[in-house]
Amino acid sequence: MSEHAGDNGNGFEPKIVAYVCNWCTYLGADLAGTNRLAYPPNVRIIRLPCTGRIDFNLIIKAFEMKADAVLVSGCHPGDCHYTAGNYHARRRWMLFRELLETMGIDMNRIHFTWISAAEGRKFQQIITEITEKTRQMGPYMDYRKVCEAS
Amino acid sequence: MIQDELRQLCRRLLEDGTVQVVIGYGQSSDDGPTYPVFVTDAADVDRLVWNDQCFANLTTYLKRKEVKALGKPAIIVKGCDERALAVLEKESQIDRTQMVVIGVACEGVGQPREPKCAACDVHMPRFSDHVLGQAANTPVEADRRYADLEAFMKRSPAERMAYWMNELSRCFKCYACRATCPMCYCERCIVDKNRPQAIDTSPTLKGNFAWHIARAFHLAGRCVGCDECTRVCPAGIDLRLLNMSLAKAAEDEFGYRAGVDREAEPIIGSYSLKDKESFIR
Amino acid sequence: MSEIISKEDLLRLVDQWIGQGKRTAGPTRIKSDVVLYAPIRSSSDVQLDGFIRPRNSIKEFIFPRHEKLYGYKVEGRKIQLFDAEPAVGEQLIIAARPCDAAAFPILDHVFNWDYKDEFYNRRRQATTIVTLACKEYDRNCFCTSVGLGPAAESGSDAMLLDLGDGSYEVRCLTEKGKALFAGKTGTSDKTGTVPPGPKKIFTKESIDAFFAGGYDNPEWQQMTLRCLGCGACAYTCPTCHCFDIVDEGNAAGGARVKNWDACQFCMFTAHASGHNPRTNQGQRQRQRIYHKFEIYPTKFGEILCTGCGNCTRNCPVELGVRPVLETIETLSVAGGTKA
Numbered sequence: 001m002s003e004h005a006g007d008n009g010n011g012f013e014p015k016i017v018a019y020v021c022n023w024c025t026y027l028g029a030d031l032a033g034t035n036r037l038a039y040p041p042n043v044r045i046i047r048l049p050c051t052g053r054i055d056f057n058l059i060i061k062a063f064e065m066k067a068d069a070v071l072v073s074g075c076h077p078g079d080c081h082y083t084a085g086n087y088h089a090r091r092r093w094m095l096f097r098e099l100l101e102t103m104g105i106d107m108n109r110i111h112f113t114w115i116s117a118a119e120g121r122k123f124q125q126i127i128t129e130i131t132e133k134t135r136q137m138g139p140y141m142d143y144r145k146v147c148e149a150s
Numbered sequence: 151m152i153q154d155e156l157r158q159l160c161r162r163l164l165e166d167g168t169v170q171v172v173i174g175y176g177q178s179s180d181d182g183p184t185y186p187v188f189v190t191d192a193a194d195v196d197r198l199v200w201n202d203q204c205f206a207n208l209t210t211y212l213k214r215k216e217v218k219a220l221g222k223p224a225i226i227v228k229g230c231d232e233r234a235l236a237v238l239e240k241e242s243q244i245d246r247t248q249m250v251v252i253g254v255a256c257e258g259v260g261q262p263r264e265p266k267c268a269a270c271d272v273h274m275p276r277f278s279d280h281v282l283g284q285a286a287n288t289p290v291e292a293d294r295r296y297a298d299l300e301a302f303m304k305r306s307p308a309e310r311m312a313y314w315m316n317e318l319s320r321c322f323k324c325y326a327c328r329a330t331c332p333m334c335y336c337e338r339c340i341v342d343k344n345r346p347q348a349i350d351t352s353p354t355l356k357g358n359f360a361w362h363i364a365r366a367f368h369l370a371g372r373c374v375g376c377d378e379c380t381r382v383c384p385a386g387i388d389l390r391l392l393n394m395s396l397a398k399a400a401e402d403e404f405g406y407r408a409g410v411d412r413e414a415e416p417i418i419g420s421y422s423l424k425d426k427e428s429f430i431r
Numbered sequence: 432m433s434e435i436i437s438k439e440d441l442l443r444l445v446d447q448w449i450g451q452g453k454r455t456a457g458p459t460r461i462k463s464d465v466v467l468y469a470p471i472r473s474s475s476d477v478q479l480d481g482f483i484r485p486r487n488s489i490k491e492f493i494f495p496r497h498e499k500l501y502g503y504k505v506e507g508r509k510i511q512l513f514d515a516e517p518a519v520g521e522q523l524i525i526a527a528r529p530c531d532a533a534a535f536p537i538l539d540h541v542f543n544w545d546y547k548d549e550f551y552n553r554r555r556q557a558t559t560i561v562t563l564a565c566k567e568y569d570r571n572c573f574c575t576s577v578g579l580g581p582a583a584e585s586g587s588d589a590m591l592l593d594l595g596d597g598s599y600e601v602r603c604l605t606e607k608g609k610a611l612f613a614g615k616t617g618t619s620d621k622t623g624t625v626p627p628g629p630k631k632i633f634t635k636e637s638i639d640a641f642f643a644g645g646y647d648n649p650e651w652q653q654m655t656l657r658c659l660g661c662g663a664c665a666y667t668c669p670t671c672h673c674f675d676i677v678d679e680g681n682a683a684g685g686a687r688v689k690n691w692d693a694c695q696f697c698m699f700t701a702h703a704s705g706h707n708p709r710t711n712q713g714q715r716q717r718q719r720i721y722h723k724f725e726i727y728p729t730k731f732g733e734i735l736c737t738g739c740g741n742c743t744r745n746c747p748v749e750l751g752v753r754p755v756l757e758t759i760e761t762l763s764v765a766g767g768t769k770a
Binding site: 178182183184185186187188206210211214215216217220320322323324325326328329330338342344347350351352353354357378381382384385386 | 487657675677679693698711745750
């Protein structure tokens, strides 16, 4: 991952990876853009058709690629473009969080949200909050140590 | 004695052609270890044994094509192994009408007893076609089932991470855990897929974390806790802790335990409108 | 007259070697029933007795489970290559079993055959192996059947023999071994006694006879039915040396790495075309036995096995080389190969 343009080297700039669904959160992010709602550029948005497509493996990959926090976001229950994708995702997340806790992975660095296409402001708020919080916490060194161990 | 009854039963099943092969336990000497045997001739049933060294979960052989080629099997199961049959059936991997299941009452395996045996509530098989021996299925409190996990979770996240960084550094990707598990029946495992390579094949800490997280999660709601993966790991990694964390989540959230109720809906692949979402903003 | 060293002096010497910066490894007790060779940071980590042999072998210190061959970085249309890991410094393995050390003279052939493997040779030259002769063995040991024994010296730079009184006889077998122990030993007229070792479980004649006509023998399928196709045997074997080369990384860069591989995996011989010449476990097991006991000896004059028994000990279902050879011996003696 390349350093983001705003890093002037004076402080740590967290890398946030956001896996978002195409029909809700991605459009919500787009709405934030068209409404000129500024949010930190630390987030790298990865668009998927649906949260139901999100493999737990992608969350781990984000940490392997030196992400400091991961956001997973999709349509509100009942609003899934594919009817039930987010229900499946929700169930998976419920279980996957337990595994991550057992591994000792920092659960403060993984966030789940429902953000609809109309919630541009919510997207702005969530990204701002996550970026700030992650900046306070510092880089996620644990997983880097895992990746660097030979 | 159970062993004698077992041999008589298997002799009968082979002689009258009900089955073509018995998948059971053999032992080359009284004080030696047991190992899986495949008896196809009624004259050989004395190769079959039953004792507290019968560790293997034989249901894993139902997926092996070399075994399937032998014909209709009779398979010997302990209560814990029988749970695996219930899961395989629910996942359409086996046809119960095409096999004879011989359940054997079990008071526990290993000397000293395996950790799983202390919290076992399936000493007496429940869905087998034949049952040998007698045992009681006393219900066990959930916290006894997950006592080791709960003790582990008292450590801080940093301590847990340090623990796994140490434990998993010993893994050299032999995949004995995968090979021995009845639920790992994918024709092509996710770690063997390379377009793209989702899980590093290297036995580095990164590759080992990715593998064990993947395997544990792919067993969510499916692992029956036979603990064979833990027993067979050459590096002595405590894999049961990982599997237990998902089994506990399944029980806590959904009251679900893999392979206990044959009619229960598997938890992955289904959903409920009432699923918890307190962690979702 | 023999050279001897007390246990205390030996452990002190180990600490000295560690202090000198030698990367030291030896048997360590990971859990109550798990002993593994692993790097040690002090002599108190070393287990000198109380077990038959570690579950793994020492090959990983000379033939690592994972090794970077070179790195690459892509910048626009330019590709930069980076050398592999720097040459390893001196390494020392203490209290290895003779069946572990004997693997290296055997492996030297294949790693210096049509290609001189600099990764292997570099580590081999930088490593000194001090073995500890065996006082006991279990049902899985069969070193005597492959021409070795509890005090076999092949591959050892120095061998320790437990004298039973808190001291060890030290036999320095090579210059490296002599350099390690020079001036650190006393003299004695006691010498270590070594048990005769396990009874032989097969003879070369019997198994050669079986191989000669037995390639298509249906027994290969029968006796290997319980194999689940994992790599526990190959990875804990002192002499198995197959590896897989893969690229790890992404569009921006990565590395070409070498990892252990095992012939028992179902995809081991899968071709890019989709064809797989070994599609069932009987074929794969047959190949393993032929490779170790027929092909390698024909090519290099040595059996690719030291009789350590790790394969069977670590096998989830008690297979491994020994049960197969025992069956072959029985079949061969009973009446030759079946048509």
